[in-house]
Amino acid sequence: MRKYTLLALATGLLALTPLSQAAGNDALYKSLGGKKAIVAVVDDFVGRVAADNRINSFFKATASNPKRLAKFKRNLVDQICEAAGGPCKYTGKDMKTAHAGMGIASGDFDALVQDLVAALDKFSVKDGDKQALLGVLGPMKKDIVEK
Numbered sequence: 001m002r003k004y005t006l007l008a009l010a011t012g013l014l015a016l017t018p019l020s021q022a023a024g025n026d027a028l029y030k031s032l033g034g035k036k037a038i039v040a041v042v043d044d045f046v047g048r049v050a051a052d053n054r055i056n057s058f059f060k061a062t063a064s065n066p067k068r069l070a071k072f073k074r075n076l077v078d079q080i081c082e083a084a085g086g087p088c089k090y091t092g093k094d095m096k097t098a099h100a101g102m103g104i105a106s107g108d109f110d111a112l113v114q115d116l117v118a119a120l121d122k123f124s125v126k127d128g129d130k131q132a133l134l135g136v137l138g139p140m141k142k143d144i145v146e147k
């Protein structure tokens with residue numbers, strides 16, 4: 001009987017915890033270089049997006065408001081850090097709500113991912129880590145793209 005109670009408890013905890021953390025799997029987070037490295041990648045990435053004429057019109061209001069820009073970067077860092085199994089908690093909106101009504105097209109999404117890959121390459125992020133990260137972000141496309 002006790003055995004089953006413990007099992008139920010463990011299953012409950014697992015359900016509440018992101019899979020990568022439940023398994024104590026912060027390998028990707030560590031391999032990326034931890035929080036500092038993620039902050040550096042996000043800084044570079046957002047700079048590339050702001051300079052990318054294919055998609056920077058979406059970010060006009062964000063880029064022109066330092067507080068808003070800082071919050072956006074913080075959210076991105078937390079999101080990537082948590083997805084990589086690091087000790088962060090993303091507290092922003094879910095991806096569908098965050099991008100609702102923006103009219104983001106599939107090509108816009110792909111352009112943003114290209115900018116992210118360029119940032120990851122700049123910091124010599126290993127191929128396997130890059131694939132792992134894109135593997136987490138890729139499935140978000142269906143919640144972000146509206147046309």
Ligand code: HEM
Pocket residue numbers: 055058059061062068069072075076079091092093094098099102104108109110112137138140141144
């Ligand atoms: C995997 C791809 C993407 C991820 C992980 C992502 C992530 C995020 C996050 C975490 C936020 C903040 C949500 C909040 O404020 O609570 C956000 C907001 C936003 N995203 Fe994305 N996004 C992605 C793709 C895109 C694309 C393709 C575009 C447009 C081309 C875009 C445009 C925006 C804009 C304009 C905001 C609002 C920023 C602000 O608050 O000022 N996103 N995104």
